[in-house]
Amino acid sequence: MQNSNILEVESLAVRFGESRARAVDEISFGLAKGETLGIAGESGSGKTASILSILGLLQRATVKGSAKFEGRELIGADNKLLNEIRGKRIGLVLQDPFAALDPVKTVGHQISEGLRASGWSKKRAMKHAIHLLEEVGVPSASQRVNAYPHQFSGGMRQRVVIAMALAQDPDVLIADEPTTALDVRIQKQVLDLMKQQCENRGMSLVIITHDLGVISNYTDRIIIMYAGKIVEESNRLKLFDQPLHPYTQGLLDCLPNLGNSENEYLKTIGGQPPIPGKLPSGCRYHPRCSFTEPVCTQGDNPQLVPVKWGRSACIQLEKFLRESQ
């Protein structure tokens, strides 16, 4: 199982600038071929930093640990190796389609740029760009390929960005909050498109999001991050039925649903996520947790403990599992 993983991350840690605080603190996870993985957490939990650091895209950060793509180490790798992998083997879709595209180049130019850099002729690359635009559902692609980003709506721009990421037929597609900047109806279309493309191409998909609704419908395996640590790993059927960490439970309780009655309040998680550098002792979630026991407040952050379908970093996991039986 371990060996079949296309991406294997081990004890990855990220520090920014001179600060000693770790935005990502020794996280480990694997990504199998063709698998869909969701990484969820609140802002500052380290979900984006972990992915960007793997791709060598964090300029002013110190990255430690290991991230192997098909056995090749990416952390500390030179640009030659990274350029072979970025774009070609791992495609990236960023949150804001308004910022991800160059406003003064046609979308066809931008989609075909990577292909031409790999030695394709201009004509062939453009033809492929049209084909890609068709595939991601941009209507009248052969004309639109010559249009500029401002002539597209937000949803259509995100389709262009996805076409760019797919251009070189990568093995892994990483999408960082791909739908946060889009309207709800468009969100569904874009997510459906990515999921379908992954199935067609046998591609692995990683979706980074703060929206539990997104991952519940589009990813098989789910990682929940809190304050730079993975607190839970689960699958989409189990996450909602039997959350393994009080933080996950808290997040689920926060979501308003259509069954709320008129004078009912939401359950909330009190307080705020900790600031890097001012982490509490023991479990990083204990000051906000409603199940905190003295044992939670001491020592280091608890290690992830495997269960049948995932992992949890709650020190009281066994007790909760026993009670839920």
Added chain:
Amino acid sequence: MAALVETRGLTKRFSQGFFSSQKTTALDDVTISIESGETVGLVGESGSGKSTLALSIARLLQVDSGQIFFDGDDITGFTANQMRPLRKALQFVFQDPYSSLNPRMSVKGILSEGIRLHRGLSNKSEIENEIVNVLTTVGLGKDDMRKHPKEFSGGQRQRIAIARALAVEPRFLICDEPVSALDMSIQAQILNLLKMLKIEKNISMLFISHDLAVVNFLCDRAYVMNAGKIVEQGGVDDIFNSPKEQYTQDLISASLLAKSN
């Protein structure tokens, strides 16, 4: 009973681009009403005209035609001077608490401005008492008074923005996507705060959101907007259980992502 806020046939068109003579219709014959004590949701996608409607009601934007009534008065043509007493009655909470608070003012400064201008208090200790009261209501403390916005997290900033609105004892509160810039665990805190204001302070609210579950949680009634028009209206239960318009159904099925498991 007369409505507290009412619009009749509001229309607003924006020029599309600097050189173009084309116009976008942001509001197209919009008629809504909000009773005293009622919390009304306004739902739609970006570009549907929700924020234009909110700004028009608050007279922060001039409409092309139609009328706006507040407490029975036609305020459509009110001058800035005439609007001043209404500014006390009608307050606004914006989406982004990072840009809606003046970074150079302390929390005390932000909150005391409205209290001095609209409630005529000038005694320092009286003003300070009021500030502490309103901070307590929104879940902040006396110690926060001397801090500046940069010292607060997003959720706390939104609490300050809500406190600023409450400080002048408004009758009507317009909240334009007040939780969409916030993290999940913080969203729930702010939603509970707004619900508390609704239940305990009996403030009327126009609550703008693209998230139907949030509107359902907070509102009694809702309007659904699409392309500048009100396409559907009714009690939240009716709209969510038996939506008439395809557009509303689409919105519901999209926002139910989390629930479909």
